Amino acid sequence: MNFDFSDDQKLLQQTARDYLAANSPLSTCREILEGSQPYAASLWKGAAEMGWQGAVVPESFGGAGFGYLELAMIAYEVGRALAPIPFGPSVFVATEALLRHGSAAQQSAWLPKLANGSAIGTFALAEKPGQNAAEAIAATVKDGKLSGTKLPVADGDVANVAIVAAKEGGKTGLYLVDLAGAGIERKPLESFDPSRSQATIRFEGARCEPLAGADATAIARLLDRAAVLTAFEQIGGADRALEITREFIVGRYAFGKPIAANQAIKHRMADLWCEIEIARSNAYYAAWALANEDAELPVAACLARIAASEAFEKTTIEMIEFHGGVGYTWEYDCHLFYRRAKQLAGLLGTPKYWKNQLIDRLRSAKAA
Amino acid sequence: MNFDFSDDQKLLQQTARDYLAANSPLSTCREILEGSQPYAASLWKGAAEMGWQGAVVPESFGGAGFGYLELAMIAYEVGRALAPIPFGPSVFVATEALLRHGSAAQQSAWLPKLANGSAIGTFALAEKPGQNAAEAIAATVKDGKLSGTKLPVADGDVANVAIVAAKEGGKTGLYLVDLAGAGIERKPLESFDPSRSQATIRFEGARCEPLAGADATAIARLLDRAAVLTAFEQIGGADRALEITREFIVGRYAFGKPIAANQAIKHRMADLWCEIEIARSNAYYAAWALANEDAELPVAACLARIAASEAFEKTTIEMIEFHGGVGYTWEYDCHLFYRRAKQLAGLLGTPKYWKNQLIDRLRSAKAA
């Protein structure tokens, strides 16, 4: 029984942190937020050189062959840095989908590129505002051609390959689409968090290939895996937001003392710390389940995802409030966190979805 | 436009407060809580002499012929005093049911007794744990005979007359039952708030009379009216709990200063005050709608009931916490409020019911 990351994993984490401190300070996130580039291309390349995109891709496909615990540590650091790169959709979903459900040919075609960062992957599930059910998908596949509109698609403007949920003969499945092909129209959308891009993609008879065995259940499992890794990304962001806030309130004086000496602030900081610790513990458990392919994963993914989404959002709300007026300025970094928290909570199903799933899964676990 | 009680109404309220201060200090509630008497009989009698039970009963039936605004003020004071009497079930429900749906004979038989306190009325709806739907009632009426079990019935051990929800020919209605009749078995139940008694009543072919027009919709409207008055009772309790807490924290010193000087306590006291004010404003609006038979009543009743239930409960939870150790002793009065808050929230449908109703009613109001 040892409920902690190993020294090697922590070393990898420290390396990632050092790399991001040097190559992705918050000003990098801000450049993407304010500028016209959809993501930080040099950072994306650098990350690939560190082996991050291919963390769990086998070495035979050019990956680093690390495990999921290592990838969780990297996700955490990416989250801490608010790194403006298409990491989650490409690594946690598209790459995973290929690893789990890709044919040998599909894997050979795409995994090396995804692992070395020369291709960006994404996942296209949602079609309209609301909480879309996998069963209610309108996109259809017929004779190897995909038609339908996906909205929004994270990184849909820059991705090279998409894993698209669609129906064929009334059954939901996942399809691999090379976005360089014909019959594809993309339009970038204004993002709530402009440091991460969003697009709509319209498919009109676009060539696609099915992923084997990727039925509705498999999609749910894929979301579980991505949710665990995203939870680490969210907790990384929450930790950083709390640290920045802590530093600010200790240095900011009002009424002759640091504002951090006010119980109104201290106690809410303590509550935030508790929220984040609860999220961290749930995420650790989920990472263990993910790394061990444990039957607890479906439950653990819900726990991790719910706790991390809420901890990150709450922390960023208080972050602005405790900064006072300057927290509401564009110049300060609070809003980078405030935006990212919402962006990550909206990916992969909102907490509502996961809460409902948690009860279903606990019941079926108990019935089993 | 004048959104306040009149001077006359405030005078009546002050008279009620003075009477209760003299005749129902918290020690009266405690006597019933600790002793074997189901309610404070002399207080019940005194209240009747003040005209409270018959506040809205016409003078022709021996009532005081006040209006609902006056009754709301009395309810508020009854709540402030945690008066251990069967006031709400008898006055807000049973008397109201007779006023709205009783035949001339039924009214002549019971209203004078209910108004002068010589009879106690109650309302028997629930049959088992959970949130019972009016449609799911199992008690049945056939040939003027009622059969079924009601659980719990507030004051079911001491009431003389019950308004019972039951089905006849598949349709839900209300029935008047003289509890002195045959085929009735009552058993007191241990109450979470022993200052207010609870019972189960088993009817086996008990004689009953239908109340005219008391269908499911009429039952909902009856609950609305009772909810508004109960909201005043709840707000009375919340106000008193906050006042007692305020006095305690100002007088209690720790770390060389009153504990009330700690922001952790001050700010939560401020939040409680806001909760109660929100409840008060909603209750005022509902009282206006009740007194004016306004079409807004169904919506206003939901608003008042939800806000008052939550404000009272939250205040009592903090009341104990802010009192510290002594707040958790039997000797201090905090638990009297803690219990009463839950008892009143459980009557007439819990907040869950009212929240759901609020949305339904707002939608149909908008559609209308």
Place this chain on the structure above:
Amino acid sequence: MDFNDTPAEAAFRAEARAWLEKNAKPRSSMTPTISGEDLTAEVVKQSQAWQKKKAEAGWACITWPKEYGGRGATPIQNAIWGQEQANFETPPDIFSIGIGMCGPTILTHGTPDQKKRWIPKLVTGEEVWCQLFSEPSAGSDLAGLRTSAVKQGNEWVVNGQKIWTSGAQWCQWGILVVRTDPTVAKHAGLTFFVVDMRSPGIEIRPITQINRGQGFNEVFFTDVRIPDDQRIDAVGNGWAVSITTLMNERMSIGSGMGVGAIEDLVGFASQLEIEGRPALEDRQVRERIAEYIVKARGLKYTSLRTLSALSQGKTPGPEASMSKLVGGILQQHAASFAMELAGASSALLDETAPAAAAWQERYLSLPGLRIAGGTDEILRNIIAERVLGLPPDARADKGLAFKDVPTGPPKRG
């Protein structure tokens, strides 16, 4: 208790409505904005024109004395006017600070000459006003401000920096509180002035907000000279004057919280689906929206209770603090919840999901509303101390001369 208009009120309402119908277009929809949105010269002109039109017809500054251009009407009549005006399209209001805060302060603390000099042109909209209170190191602790004024002959020379000044670019006048004596306790050393915003030595720099708005500014003072006859109330009495302004500010922000929009959530949720079923059939959605509406309605009815109290001649209490405190948190939560309902589309700030985008705009505006005019924490202190009579916080700066109050972490080494 009566929700309906008295005959006199109904007559007043009819008169107001008739005038509005003749002079403005009915409003289609309404979205709350944080005070100090981006303004253009064109918008300022429109706003001034509308104000002038109202003033000429006696509908500007309804409760102010007639001698200064007001109508001398009651708070209830003012509220009725507000309800009616809200049904019409009107230009963005650039007078909320002047009319809501500066005017009442001068009417309370100014000399008759000062009132005659400034109030009428404020009423007609000819002159626009701003507020110069907060400083980079004095936000919640406003009395810790450091901008100084030193008397030279019959003038005061001001140096320092103010921040969070809405609309400074468009203003003729500003109300200004500065330190005139750093050797006494902090509240005792302040004095209140009216400053001509076109004075030499004033520099205005806009601040970008997180929602990209640029309503606020930094204002720098370098040897700005203010004649002594623009001083409001006595030297050293600036704190008391500022309190009048702040009370009016909270009332103004609190009442403009736009909590009415909360009920739009019912409509918003009925347009969305959750896993294939209408969102409004989801009990959690229903209950959450119900909880928000209970609070929003409670605030609305509280403002009506306040109005009744005002009309009975009572002083407005801390209800304004409550309205801003509860309303701000409520709206931020509601906006967050609406975004959650939008699912993945919550990541869009885009015309593809217009209703969702409106809630997202609110989610980006609300943090500012929770800070402007007093943070939640300041408001809770006000309620705790002034309503509940709880003791003040322990004060590290108590009894210290201002210059001796700690202003930063102890230096190391």
Place this chain on the structure above:
Amino acid sequence: MDFNDTPAEAAFRAEARAWLEKNAKPRSSMTPTISGEDLTAEVVKQSQAWQKKKAEAGWACITWPKEYGGRGATPIQNAIWGQEQANFETPPDIFSIGIGMCGPTILTHGTPDQKKRWIPKLVTGEEVWCQLFSEPSAGSDLAGLRTSAVKQGNEWVVNGQKIWTSGAQWCQWGILVVRTDPTVAKHAGLTFFVVDMRSPGIEIRPITQINRGQGFNEVFFTDVRIPDDQRIDAVGNGWAVSITTLMNERMSIGSGMGVGAIEDLVGFASQLEIEGRPALEDRQVRERIAEYIVKARGLKYTSLRTLSALSQGKTPGPEASMSKLVGGILQQHAASFAMELAGASSALLDETAPAAAAWQERYLSLPGLRIAGGTDEILRNIIAERVLGLPPDARADKGLAFKDVPTGPPKRG
């Protein structure tokens, strides 16, 4: 990261389970109770017998040194023992204070003679211990205690009153902190003793809790004499010793919060109906229960993380404060919610609704758990100051001699 036992851990677990299977009955259900429930002489005897049996087999006080009767085992082994023992019916634990708080304090601060004198009989259950810290006017501000001890020859004479002493009637020994010097700052004037609870001059009066339990007592001291060799650590060093006790107390209460019961809500809700449909189909019910379970599981996994840290030789951090803080509020909310689900039956404390009644019992117990061993407010301060390194509260009693610290409202007139 490994959730499973190592081979050595598995062997230890098997050994523990085998012994328990031979010596106890499997447990059917479990309900959390506030420490210090009503005890009878019979229950005390049973509890002592069970403790003796465990001690003889080496299962009592698993992490304590072997020379004093412990097993000298690791924290992980202790946790495994706890997990296994929880599956069996055991008598109410009257040693939680002695083993959880008194023993560790004496092991840390006592002399070798004191350890030899007290620890072995504590391990075997022959002697029961209690804690005498809080006073009517010193709860959260424990160091503000007023019970005094004055040295006379080789003895100390104690006068004053303690409160919230669990199980005082059944105890041989108590740990006691008293004021030995009121002329110095409050923390500096305290000294720590072990007192024989059968000493002349001790009077014990039970306190009834709001759940009608009588686990706590007031203890009055009138000229009670304590030999100086029962003093723990130096005169004036009582505060440091007390902190050891308190840290252990919070860990003990926090880990006993019974948050496992939260998952019972799933079963509870599946037995109830809401308006004719199963309560667990109601999305609000599902989401609310999910939120509670996320917190409860988070606390559970946090305790496993703590265990890993302990086994790596790290000092236990403030996780215990978090566990008690979050767990207490969580359980009170969950109990309130369960009562709401029970509808009108929430008013019953009765066998007609047994599952609901269990939640009601919790609703009556939880306020005590949120106060005992440090209120929520004290715990938040600990987390804020010790984990996050935020500055301490402004202190009104700072630098004052204890006798000069204000203890009540200023007298009028």
